[in-house]
Amino acid sequence: MTQTDAAAKNLGDPGKTRRVVVVGGGTAGWMTASYLTAAFGDKIDVTVVESAQIGTIGVGEATFSDIRHFFEFLRLAESDWMPACNATYKLAVRFENWREPGHHFYHPFEQMGSIDGFPLSDWWLRYPRTDRFDKDCFVMASLCDAQRSPRYLDGTPVDQGVFETGHGEETARATMAEYQGAQFPYAYHFEAHLLAKFLTKYATDRGARHVVDNVVDVALDEHGFISHVKTAEHGELAGDLFVDCTGFRGLLMNKALGEPFISYQDTLPNDSAVALQVPLDMDREPLRPCTTATAQEAGWIWTIPLISRIGTGYVYASDYCEPEEAERVLREFVGPEAADVEANHIRMRIGRSRRSWVNNCVAVGLSSGFVEPLESTGIFFIHHAIEQMVKYFPSGRDNDRLRNMYNRSTANVMDGVREFLCLHYRAAKRADTQYWKDTKTRPVPEALEERLENWKYKVPDAETVYPYYHGLPPYSYNCILLGAGGFDIRHSPALDMADETAALAEFERIRLKAEKLVQELPTQNEYFAKMRENA
Numbered sequence: 260m261t262q263t264d265a266a267a268k269n270l271g272d273p274g275k276t277r278r279v280v281v282v283g284g285g286t287a288g289w290m291t292a293s294y295l296t297a298a299f300g301d302k303i304d305v306t307v308v309e310s311a312q313i314g315t316i317g318v319g320e321a322t323f324s325d326i327r328h329f330f331e332f333l334r335l336a337e338s339d340w341m342p343a344c345n346a347t348y349k350l351a352v353r354f355e356n357w358r359e360p361g362h363h364f365y366h367p368f369e370q371m372g373s374i375d376g377f378p379l380s381d382w383w384l385r386y387p388r389t390d391r392f393d394k395d396c397f398v399m400a401s402l403c404d405a406q407r408s409p410r411y412l413d414g415t416p417v418d419q420g421v422f423e424t425g426h427g428e429e430t431a432r433a434t435m436a437e438y439q440g441a442q443f444p445y446a447y448h449f450e451a452h453l454l455a456k457f458l459t460k461y462a463t464d465r466g467a468r469h470v471v472d473n474v475v476d477v478a479l480d481e482h483g484f485i486s487h488v489k490t491a492e493h494g495e496l497a498g499d500l501f502v503d504c505t506g507f508r509g510l511l512m513n514k515a516l517g518e519p520f521i522s523y524q525d526t527l528p529n530d531s532a533v534a535l536q537v538p539l540d541m542d543r544e545p546l547r548p549c550t551t552a553t554a555q556e557a558g559w560i561w562t563i564p565l566i567s568r569i570g571t572g573y574v575y576a577s578d579y580c581e582p583e584e585a586e587r588v589l590r591e592f593v594g595p596e597a598a599d600v601e602a603n604h605i606r607m608r609i610g611r612s613r614r615s616w617v618n619n620c621v622a623v624g625l626s627s628g629f630v631e632p633l634e635s636t637g638i639f640f641i642h643h644a645i646e647q648m649v650k651y652f653p654s655g656r657d658n659d660r661l662r663n664m665y666n667r668s669t670a671n672v673m674d675g676v677r678e679f680l681c682l683h684y685r686a687a688k689r690a691d692t693q694y695w696k697d698t699k700t701r702p703v704p705e706a707l708e709e710r711l712e713n714w715k716y717k718v719p720d721a722e723t724v725y726p727y728y729h730g731l732p733p734y735s736y737n738c739i740l741l742g743a744g745g746f747d748i749r750h751s752p753a754l755d756m757a758d759e760t761a762a763l764a765e766f767e768r769i770r771l772k773a774e775k776l777v778q779e780l781p782t783q784n785e786y787f788a789k790m791r792e793n794a
């Protein structure tokens with residue numbers, strides 16, 4: 260649709276927000292364009308402008324289980340998008356060597372039970388069945404160790420309960436906020452550039468305009484609102500709302516509008532990464548249904564199994580490790596398969612924009628904020644931002660209240676995830692290098708210091724974790740604290756007197772359910788080999 264078409268559709272009404280210009284064609288840009296077209300159809304006019312010269316970040320392949328709501332909102336079933344994105348399932352993050360060499364534990368997608376008002380983790384501290392908190396309290400930990408698929412070969416999902424949406428699995432349409440309390444049993448891994456390509460078609464098939472060009476200037480009016488962006492070859496792109504999806508550069512939000520950036524670097528020092536895309540033959544190599552985070556001397560290496568390749572990379576602190584050393588460590592970790600693969604070195608901007616919505620500009624993705632991908636939160640931030648953008652969508656220009664509510668919500672999500680990541684380093688037992696020694700003394704957000712002291716006496720629960728919505732449930736904190744081994748946590752004194760019968764029965768129920776599912780479920784390799792056969 261040309262700008263004149265948009266005018267003809269009365270899209271230029273100053274009292275309405277009808278023309279949305281998205282600058283950037285990475286995961287953030289195309290997730291935003293797709294979601295807005297799904298939300299508002301032809302009531303708004305969406306244009307995406309992306310540079311052919313400036314690349315996307317090229318990584319970002321593991322997700323939260325909440326991402327299911329994004330695809331459902333677009334009315335997409337897994338069969339619609341997973342094959343196009345070489346996607347696999349993710350049951351958990353597997354943390355290796357965070358406690359000591361050779362040790363691993365999981366942070367799974369599975370609610371943790373409670374007995375007589377006490378979390379299962381508290382009962383486990385009083386009556387530990389084994390030395391594996393994760394396997395004793397979560398069925399999924401055993402499925403991860405056995406590298407099982409979360410679906411049977413006929414496609415039936417492992418836990419029917421999570422799909423009771425009232426609409427059937429394929430057409431449920433909901434936001435993350437509507438599902439608080441429920442817990443889907445798995446998330447996904449997918450190839451980032453293939454997802455962007457898939458969503459480009461999804462959005463343009465539904466009317467979004469795609470302009471491949473460089474934005475060379477951002478024009479502000481006398482009120483500091485963006486009137487248009489100027490492109491190298493396609494003239495001016497006018498709009499009512501501009502979405503900055505330009506990545507770490509924050510072209511509109513931080514450069515044109517001058518919105519300050521709040522760094523998290525003092526508490527999260529990992530500011531660099533080097534990534535490899537390593538070919539994988541799923542007929543010969545296992546497809547572990549987890550994202551793996553393997554601790555290293557100055558950071559950690561991610562391993563993300565996809566249908567055709569492994570996404571892997573070393574996230575490290577440049578104060579402790581040079582890029583060349585990081586690449587050497589990564590290549591040694593991967594082995595000979597990495598020999599002919601080009602490395603992608605990335606400098607990460609850790610922190611967030613003070614505000615992510617200023618005047619008529621909303622930043623989404625890396626331009627809004629980012630923390631290292633230890634818990635796969637980048638795409639969750641995008642998804643949350645887009646849902647909130649629709650929730651607080653402006654009627655015109657006078658929307659201070661909507662903007663303020665949006666900015667508070669966005670800041671809380673990122674500040675909360677920051678705390679959760681800081682916890683990983685404080686809770687990690689290892690202290691064998693200066694990097695790991697420093698994790699024990701490095702400052703953390705003040706509120707977290709207080710929470711850490713409290714958690715030594717009482718496992719984390721809804722009353723004692725970060726109080727605002729940030730995507731992570733209390734059980735996630737228990738997984739990290741009791742998995743990483745660096746904290747001595749006491750059980751509640753009440754459990755010295757309470758009857759433990761029901762708790763011990765619950766541990767046995769978990770053990771038997773895990774045993775049964777490991778016997779019944781296919782491996783992820785078997786599942787996707789079957790899907791390939793049926794294609």
Ligand SMILES: Cc1cc2nc3c(=O)[nH]c(=O)nc-3n(C[C@H](O)[C@H](O)[C@H](O)COP(=O)(O)OP(=O)(O)OC[C@H]3O[C@@H](n4cnc5c(N)ncnc54)[C@H](O)[C@@H]3O)c2cc1C
Nearest residue numbers: 283284285286287310316319321474506624625632637638
């Ligand atoms: C090392 C690393 C690992 C990560 N792993 C994960 C993960 O496992 N899970 C997860 O959820 N997230 C992860 N992330 C975050 C994830 O990669 C990003 O959130 C996601 O890719 C969104 O990026 P983006 O679209 O904001 O920016 P980018 O991908 O950088 O895209 C920026 C876009 O802006 C365009 N652009 C820039 N300037 C201009 C201009 N002047 N004119 C026109 N176009 C312009 C570019 O062409 C590009 O299309 C990771 C990030 C890093 C750095």
Ligand SMILES: N[C@H](Cc1c[nH]c2cc(Cl)ccc12)C(=O)O
Nearest residue numbers: 323324325351352366367368730
């Ligand atoms: N909103 C939850 C967040 C969550 C719960 N468990 C995990 C495990 C991992 Cl590895 C990442 C995020 C979460 C969800 O998306 O499931």
